[in-house]
Amino acid sequence: MLKRGFPISRRRLIGSGAAGLAAAGTMVRRPGAARAQDAKTVKIGFLAPLTGEVAAWGLPGLYGCQIWAEKVNAAGGLEIGGDRYLVEFVPYDDEYLADKASVGATQLIFEDGVKFLMMLGGDPMPAAYAVASQADMLVSTLLPSDLTPDTPNLIAPSEVHPIYNVTGVQWLAENRSELKTAVICAQDDALGRPSVATYQAAFEAAGITVNDTIFFDISTTDFAPVMTSMLSSNPDILCLDTAYSDFVNLLCEQAYQQGFKGQIISCTADYYRDIVANTSKEFMEGFIFQFPDFDDPALNDPRVNFPDPNGFYAEYVERFPGEWSAVSWEYVSVMHLWVDAAQRAGSIEPQDVLAAMKEGGVGRHAFGQAEWWGEELFGISNALVGDWPVVVIRDGKAQIADFKSIPAWWDAHGQLLIEKFEAMGEMHYQRG
Amino acid sequence: MATVAGSLERQAAGRGLSLVAAAGWIALAAGLLALPHLLSISQREVAVMLLVNVLLVASYRLITLTGEWSLGHVVTMGVGAYGSALLASLAGFPVVLAMLGGALIAGFVAWLLSFPLFRMKGFYFLIGSFAAAEVIRLCWKKFTVPFGGPKGLSQVPELPPLDLGALTGWLSLQLGEPGAGGHSGAYFLGLLPVHEDLVIRFSKPLFTANYYYFCLLVVAVSLWLLWRIERSRIGMTFHAIHWQDSLAASVGVNTRGYRTLALVVGSVFAGLAGALMAHGVGSVAPGRFDVTQMVYVLIWVIVGGTATFAGPIVGVVVLTVLNEVVLRELGIDALRPAVYGAILIVSVLFLPQGLEGLWRGRRNRPAKRRST
Numbered sequence: 001m002l003k004r005g006f007p008i009s010r011r012r013l014i015g016s017g018a019a020g021l022a023a024a025g026t027m028v029r030r031p032g033a034a035r036a037q038d039a040k041t042v043k044i045g046f047l048a049p050l051t052g053e054v055a056a057w058g059l060p061g062l063y064g065c066q067i068w069a070e071k072v073n074a075a076g077g078l079e080i081g082g083d084r085y086l087v088e089f090v091p092y093d094d095e096y097l098a099d100k101a102s103v104g105a106t107q108l109i110f111e112d113g114v115k116f117l118m119m120l121g122g123d124p125m126p127a128a129y130a131v132a133s134q135a136d137m138l139v140s141t142l143l144p145s146d147l148t149p150d151t152p153n154l155i156a157p158s159e160v161h162p163i164y165n166v167t168g169v170q171w172l173a174e175n176r177s178e179l180k181t182a183v184i185c186a187q188d189d190a191l192g193r194p195s196v197a198t199y200q201a202a203f204e205a206a207g208i209t210v211n212d213t214i215f216f217d218i219s220t221t222d223f224a225p226v227m228t229s230m231l232s233s234n235p236d237i238l239c240l241d242t243a244y245s246d247f248v249n250l251l252c253e254q255a256y257q258q259g260f261k262g263q264i265i266s267c268t269a270d271y272y273r274d275i276v277a278n279t280s281k282e283f284m285e286g287f288i289f290q291f292p293d294f295d296d297p298a299l300n301d302p303r304v305n306f307p308d309p310n311g312f313y314a315e316y317v318e319r320f321p322g323e324w325s326a327v328s329w330e331y332v333s334v335m336h337l338w339v340d341a342a343q344r345a346g347s348i349e350p351q352d353v354l355a356a357m358k359e360g361g362v363g364r365h366a367f368g369q370a371e372w373w374g375e376e377l378f379g380i381s382n383a384l385v386g387d388w389p390v391v392v393i394r395d396g397k398a399q400i401a402d403f404k405s406i407p408a409w410w411d412a413h414g415q416l417l418i419e420k421f422e423a424m425g426e427m428h429y430q431r432g
Numbered sequence: 433m434a435t436v437a438g439s440l441e442r443q444a445a446g447r448g449l450s451l452v453a454a455a456g457w458i459a460l461a462a463g464l465l466a467l468p469h470l471l472s473i474s475q476r477e478v479a480v481m482l483l484v485n486v487l488l489v490a491s492y493r494l495i496t497l498t499g500e501w502s503l504g505h506v507v508t509m510g511v512g513a514y515g516s517a518l519l520a521s522l523a524g525f526p527v528v529l530a531m532l533g534g535a536l537i538a539g540f541v542a543w544l545l546s547f548p549l550f551r552m553k554g555f556y557f558l559i560g561s562f563a564a565a566e567v568i569r570l571c572w573k574k575f576t577v578p579f580g581g582p583k584g585l586s587q588v589p590e591l592p593p594l595d596l597g598a599l600t601g602w603l604s605l606q607l608g609e610p611g612a613g614g615h616s617g618a619y620f621l622g623l624l625p626v627h628e629d630l631v632i633r634f635s636k637p638l639f640t641a642n643y644y645y646f647c648l649l650v651v652a653v654s655l656w657l658l659w660r661i662e663r664s665r666i667g668m669t670f671h672a673i674h675w676q677d678s679l680a681a682s683v684g685v686n687t688r689g690y691r692t693l694a695l696v697v698g699s700v701f702a703g704l705a706g707a708l709m710a711h712g713v714g715s716v717a718p719g720r721f722d723v724t725q726m727v728y729v730l731i732w733v734i735v736g737g738t739a740t741f742a743g744p745i746v747g748v749v750v751l752t753v754l755n756e757v758v759l760r761e762l763g764i765d766a767l768r769p770a771v772y773g774a775i776l777i778v779s780v781l782f783l784p785q786g787l788e789g790l791w792r793g794r795r796n797r798p799a800k801r802r803s804t
């Protein structure tokens with residue numbers, strides 16, 4: 001259930017046209033509202049960019065949450081502490097701006113009465129958390145680089161960006177040991193820089209030499225010079241880091257047009273079918289990234305804590321064609337953790353849920369049992385870390401090639417990662 | 433009351449204002465003072481940002497008076513924000529002094545930039561200002577020390593509490609039932625919520641109303657100064673340079689000096705707007721001052737109009753209310769870019785003088801000569 005009709009991103013609106021409008025039109029319905037008339041309602045705040053450059057990591061997540069909430073409400077809601085609750089998501093577009101996020105957090109917490117606040121994180125987080133902390137509100141982020149010792153109510157329970165990127169490099173080194181050199185590029189921002197530090201550590205740990213690291217500004221529109229510069233040292237591997245969705249697409253097109261035939265690795269490959277269409281199946285064969293399509297049979301493994309991933313994916317792509325992205329399932333997986341903790345706590349109050357969530361130092365992450373971790377890197381163990389999938393494009397389709405353990409890599413190379421983070425000024429004690 | 437009204441009427445008449453106009457000013461002041469008590473907590477934050485943006489566009493108009501349009505004004509605002517935040521958090525300046533310091537730093541940076549920029553005019557100045565602003569913005573991203581890199585600065589100090597304890601002997605506080613968040617139920621001067629320990633706090637979200645009044649005072653004084661500058665001989669010279677810069681130079685006017693003066697003064701107030709924002713929001717990041725935000729400023733100014741002092745202010749107020757209240761309440765805020773684009777096109781086609789053209793045409797024909 002959504003509080004109100006909600007937005008369509010500018011770009012996807014252009015891309016999907018009437019289909020997108022029709023999809024958004026369906027979202028003002030409240031399919032669960034008619035059921036369970038004796039049920040209470042628990043409101044969940046969704047404070048993320050729903051328009052602008054970063055909307056691709058907000059809006060698809062909201063779509064996923066809506067599918068999840070409709071299913072939960074259709075089944076009569078959630079049983080928590082002897083009461084039955086319907087779930088209502090209250091979205092607020094922060095436009096990836098701190099001042100808008102502050103207003104949004106105030107509205108969601110003090111006026112709408114949400115019990116949990118989900119965010120993408122990044123630039124808007126400090127302002128929003130300053131508001132949330134006054135209400136002891138539990139807040140989640142997809143960017144653990146938001147975590148500091150001063151954020152005890154902030155958790156990163158789904159995505160441990162960018163640490164999981166080490167698994168892709170590790171798998172690459174194990175399966176294509178002939179590749180010895182790499183070039184990294186990223187937009188120069190809060191998403192790109194820690195990710196670069198992580199890839200640098202991962203390549204070094206794997207014995208791969210990084211020829212060059214290129215930062216480009218977020219306002220870049222012509223990627224031909226960026227790619228020319230990357231290819232100038234004739235690398236075996238192009239690493240696209242955590243470039244924004246549109247940037248990955250444009251960088252791949254440039255690599256294709258400039259004749260690159262080597263290996264590409266990236267954190268994300270949202271809308272990768274568009275990239276395949278704009279290049280070729282052969283060019284994209286073997287492309288490595290970190291976010292699976294949820295129709296992947298490997299996700300039916302019993303250790304995966306995401307109920308019916310294939311069914312979720314099927315419904316998602318049917319209702320929101322072309323919108324599946326890295327975050328489509330992530331906010332939902334955060335909700336799975338929240339529900340599990342709330343039911344164990346018998347309460348929807350934020351501090352009760354947080355205590356239950358961290359009980360025993362372990363949690364049920366989407367990709368298996370995981371541990372609360374991060375003291376050495378973030379100054380606080382509020383990131384849930386376990387296995388993470390390595391995804392490879394084969395014959396134009398993303399497939400999970402393997403699951404790799406992040407804690408195992410950390411145990412072997414943790415100090416190297418800290419050194420790279422320090423060199424990039426990304427340790428929690430180095431941030432402004 | 434009648435005496436006050438009569439006095440105001442006489443004063444208004446002396447300045448060529450009608451009784452209606454005087455009543456309008458009184459109503460506006462009363463409305464602005466009452467506004468926080470009519471808004472929800474989150475809307476008070478929107479009101480604060482609206483005041484900041486009002487100062488931003490008014491300061492931008494001062495620069496446009498000389499005929500030059502800059503694409504670096506939002507970055508100048510950022511210079512004030514960063515300057516004030518750093519002065520307060522690193523150098524330990526009191527917040528109010530840090531704000532003034534941030535504003536002066538913005539003016540100083542503008543003065544430095546004026547040397548290369550005023551070797552250009554028109555379109556070249558526009559592009560040059562964009563390039564110069566990008567250099568500054570990229571410096572914020574590049575240098576983690578002291579600017580915090582791409583994530584910027586967080587935990588920017590807020591305005592310190594104002595202790596009323598020593599004044600309670602003679603102040604009349606209207607005490608009521610204690611409210612949420614330590615609010616005592618008392619109001620200083622009948623407006624400002626007072627904490628239960630008789631301290632006026634400015635922290636958000638519960639005491640945002642107090643920060644609103646602080647911003648209202650700062651912005652009102654700033655607008656009055658900008659208004660006085662524009663109506664002074666200096667302001668008239670700005671207009672002369674805009675329309676006849678060669679003629680002005682031929683009679684001994686230092687056109688470059690006056691253009692520099694407009695840029696520096698406008699930047700000081702833009703910097704002050706940035707400082708108000710930084711200490712209100714509590715964080716500063718480079719992404720807040722990119723070209724997208726500058727485009728919004730241009731839209732506010734163009735839709736409002738630049739021929740009169742009120743034009744850009746009307747533009748920012750109307751579009752902010754449309755964006756933050758109307759579109760959000762309707763749940764179609766994601767259509768903002770399309771709505772803004774449509775408004776801009778409609779404005780250019782049918783209101784080339786902006787919203788101010790709606791009343792200027794009827795009221796003040798000679799003012800059209802100042803129109804851009």
